[in-house]
Amino acid sequence: MAPIDAFAPAKINLTLHVTGRRQDGYHLLDSLVAFADVGDRVRVEPALELSLEVGGPRALGVPTGPDNLVLKAAALFGVDEGARITLEKHLPAAAGIGGGSADAAATLRALSKLWGRTIPSDCARLGADIPVCLPSRTARMQGIGETVTPLPLPPLDAVLVNPGVSVPTGPVFAALEGQFGAPMQGVLPQFDGAGALLDWLGDQRNDLETPARQIAPAIGDTLAALAATRHCALARMSGSGATCFGLFPSPASARAAAQQLSQAHPGWWVQATRIGGD
Ligand SMILES: C[C@](O)(CO)[C@H](O)COP(=O)(O)OP(=O)(O)OC[C@H]1O[C@@H](n2ccc(N)nc2=O)[C@H](O)[C@@H]1O
Numbered sequence: 001m002a003p004i005d006a007f008a009p010a011k012i013n014l015t016l017h018v019t020g021r022r023q024d025g026y027h028l029l030d031s032l033v034a035f036a037d038v039g040d041r042v043r044v045e046p047a048l049e050l051s052l053e054v055g056g057p058r059a060l061g062v063p064t065g066p067d068n069l070v071l072k073a074a075a076l077f078g079v080d081e082g083a084r085i086t087l088e089k090h091l092p093a094a095a096g097i098g099g100g101s102a103d104a105a106a107t108l109r110a111l112s113k114l115w116g117r118t119i120p121s122d123c124a125r126l127g128a129d130i131p132v133c134l135p136s137r138t139a140r141m142q143g144i145g146e147t148v149t150p151l152p153l154p155p156l157d158a159v160l161v162n163p164g165v166s167v168p169t170g171p172v173f174a175a176l177e178g179q180f181g182a183p184m185q186g187v188l189p190q191f192d193g194a195g196a197l198l199d200w201l202g203d204q205r206n207d208l209e210t211p212a213r214q215i216a217p218a219i220g221d222t223l224a225a226l227a228a229t230r231h232c233a234l235a236r237m238s239g240s241g242a243t244c245f246g247l248f249p250s251p252a253s254a255r256a257a258a259q260q261l262s263q264a265h266p267g268w269w270v271q272a273t274r275i276g277g278d
């Protein structure tokens with residue numbers, strides 16, 4: 001059997017409203033989620049034993065043993081089968097763009113094909129972002145992440161920026177203070193183009209931005225730097241940070257902003273990308 005490749009795109013929370021907390025401590029969310037055209041790559045090939053090799057430009061610090069979400073995803077099948085798995089890391093870890101969840105979801109898709117088995121129904125145990133990362137298509141995400149409603153959106157030209165600070169998700173939720181926010185409106189508008197979507201996004205929130213900025217003040221610098229680039233229509237944080245995204249009116253304006261930011265901040269991870277559009 002030929003190798004099976006699965007793309008693990010960056011997850012972007014265009015909105016992230018935190019509306020409450022369950023008894024078990026997990027938070028209720030209402031989030032519009034889209035996927036970028038940048039991401040990690042997972043390859044699975046037939047083999048007698050299960051193995052994982054981690055490479056690529058962002059491999060440093062990513063666990064290579066059983067703690068890697070790729071191997072956790074493989075273990076979830078509960079079978080004694082082999083596979084040679086290669087993970088090529090392009091996304092920063094602990095960055096609010098779902099890197100590990102996207103890798104786990106891509107592994108579930110690829111191994112399900114290789115082994116001819118259905119994806120385990122309890123795969124959300126691997127992380128709240130797994131259900132939305134499994135299809136990796138634009139969606140509204142609710143509950144603690146388990147309710148995923150596909151919602152096609154116009155494509156957006158964007159720049160993703162991570163200032164090089166890892167931000168673990170749990171402490172950001174724990175630092176949320178005060179009242180929870182309102183969900184998004186019950187039925188979202190039909191967006192007839194990127195402009196309409198941009199206008200609407202301007203009135204939405206990421207409720208994790210305030211606690212994340214307390215933990216990682218570099219997020220404030222990142223948002224300010226993005227907002228100051230020419231043609232940036234909106235700058236927001238994704239997930240629990242620290243990655244932020246700026247939205248632009250065209251691929252050329254996004255590329256120009258990315259170039260400017262990379263030159264001004266050589267230590268930052270900066271990527272022009274297109275998100276959504278499915
Ligand atoms: C912030 C988001 O990235 C938005 O898409 C996700 O909700 C987080 O997804 P994730 O990284 O897959 O999260 P998990 O690995 O399941 O959870 C990490 C920690 O974040 C907190 N957590 C996560 C999801 C959620 N709905 N409520 C929470 O309170 C919990 O303290 C949990 O222990």
Ligand SMILES: Nc1ncnc2c1ncn2[C@@H]1O[C@H](COP(=O)(O)OP(=O)(O)OP(=O)(O)O)[C@@H](O)[C@H]1O
Nearest residue numbers: 068069093094095096097098099100101103129239
């Ligand atoms: N394949 C993987 N890629 C990156 N990190 C991984 C992976 N497997 C396990 N990890 C561990 O998971 C932690 C969280 O990484 P991940 O990139 O999934 O977080 P995140 O960006 O906060 O995700 P989210 O956007 O879902 O909140 C890392 O610090 C790392 O130790």
